[in-house]
Amino acid sequence: MTTFPKSLSRRAFIKAGAVVATAAIGGSAAVAGEKDHPSVAFMRKVGKDLLEAHRQGTVNAFLNVIQRYADVPEIALYSLGQYKANLGAAQRPRYFRGVAVFMSRYFADQSREYPIAKYEVGEATTDGKDVTVSSRIFLMSGQTYTVNWRLVWRNKSYKVADAKVLGFSMIYMQRGIFTSYLSKRKGDLFQLMTALEG
Structure with a gap:
């Protein structure tokens, strides 16, 4: 079975963070x-x-x-970047689940490396379209960091569309990982889906 390199989750996210740090962040207003x-x-x-x-x-x-809580279809489609058109309707359920599994593996890996003591949910702001809710994470080590959650309204409920950790967009970094993988495999989504499930 084809899989992503073992170090892909962590190293690729960290490396991509340097790119995200240069991205412009729009202003917001308190709700x-x-x-x-x-x-x-x-x-x-x-x-x-x-x-x-x-x-x-x-x-x-x-x-x-x-x-339960993430806007997996939109996150998954965004993550394909220029390869989005290659995804057929029949492939979507498998691909969407693969993306959810990939994200779950990443978080499970991080939970072992960075144990969390507690969290605090802060205030909500809006850019006129989506809502962002701030939070503060407290690690067992005593370190703290900020996570800002971007929420969208889907089917009479909020869904998480992105999380910015220390200002770095998780879906932006994930898109970089996926498109880089696909560019080396001529856009073959079957290989990507197989790797996501691995």
């Missing part, structure tokens, strides 16, 4: 009653379930959370 905004309540629930998955540290635990 009225931001601490009581429905997006904040949504992120408290996501945070609670993510922390539980983190403590279990398994791919399946994270997969359940990602499939």
Whole structure:
């Protein structure tokens, strides 16, 4: 079975972070009653379930959370970049699940390396289209860092569309990983899907 290189998840995300750091970030405005905004309540629930998955540290635990709360189809399509047109309708369910598994493996790996003590959900802001909810992560080591969650409204509920860790967009970095992989394989999505499932 074809798989991504063992170091792909961590090293590629870190390397891509240097690129993301140069990207422009648009301004935002506070949402009225931001601490009581429905997006904040949504992120408290996501945070609670993510922390539980983190403590279990398994791919399946994270997969359940990602499939429940993330906008997997849009994240998956965005991640294909210029290869999006190569994805047929019949391939979508397999590819979408593969993306969710890939993300789950990454988070499970990180949960072992960077154990989290607690988190705090902050305020909600909007750019007029999507809502961003800030959070603060506290590691067992005593270190802290910020994660900003971009939410979109899908089917009468919020979904997580991106997470910016220390300002680095996770989906932007994931797109770089996928398109780089595909460029070396003539855009063969079958190879990508097989690797995602590995």
